[in-house]
Amino acid sequence: MATVARLLTYEDWLAMPPVGEGREEVVNGELQILPPNKYTHAEVVHNLSFLISTQVDRKRVSVIESSVSLMINPKPLTCRAPDMVICWRETMVRDDEDVVCSVPDLIVEVLSPSENRRRKQSKLDDYARIGVLEAWIVSPEAQTVEIRLLVEGKLAVAKILADGNLEPTRFPDVKIPIGEIWPE
Numbered sequence: 258m259a260t261v262a263r264l265l266t267y268e269d270w271l272a273m274p275p276v277g278e279g280r281e282e283v284v285n286g287e288l289q290i291l292p293p294n295k296y297t298h299a300e301v302v303h304n305l306s307f308l309i310s311t312q313v314d315r316k317r318v319s320v321i322e323s324s325v326s327l328m329i330n331p332k333p334l335t336c337r338a339p340d341m342v343i344c345w346r347e348t349m350v351r352d353d354e355d356v357v358c359s360v361p362d363l364i365v366e367v368l369s370p371s372e373n374r375r376r377k378q379s380k381l382d383d384y385a386r387i388g389v390l391e392a393w394i395v396s397p398e399a400q401t402v403e404i405r406l407l408v409e410g411k412l413a414v415a416k417i418l419a420d421g422n423l424e425p426t427r428f429p430d431v432k433i434p435i436g437e438i439w440p441e
Contacts, residue, residue, distance in 0.1 A: 264285070264286025264333055264334070265283055265287070265288055265334055266332075266334060267331055270288070273288075280292075280293070280338050281338065282336060282337050283335060292371070294367075295370075298369055301367050301397050301440065302322050302365070304437065304439075305322075305438050306322035309425075309431055309433065312428075312430060316346070318345060319345075319346050320343050321344075324339070324340070326357065327356075327361065328356050328358045329387055330386070336356065339361070340365050340366050340367045341363075341364065342357060343362055344357075344362050345427070360388045360390075364389050364391075364392045365395060366393070366394050366395065367395045368398070385410060388407065389412065390407045390427065391404070391426050392405045392412050393423070397440075402418050403417045404418065419435065421434075423435060423438075
């Protein structure tokens, strides 16, 4: 007789112990344990966070550079952990458990060597589903940044940059030289 694993509810997930050194996401009720980020990945995220943070009013803009929990859908539970979430504080909503429940103004995902196309697309589909207007897919290996903008319900590739400046649409005063995000 086959058994079907019970899908996690939001309450089940909150009651679970932390996963330790790894990170976690819940996708359609299934817990996904992710390995800890490698050094290059972490440094790229940190560099981007620093470069953005120094160009915005931190009292008005939240720049989160950790695997913060972002609610996609409560049933079946889907809660993602983007590498970076940037939000205008006035529109940011968190629930009683401190999970972000509003649409970020910009999401950044830094590719890991273990990242595959299907997993990346699944994340982008979830971000589009909640109405994220802009997402950056950063490839430390290729040293490129793929800019995706929400078009007709999908995060479509607007451009792929290897040099020049990153200029987020929702934060017009921010200009990030791409060369400054890579580790030395």
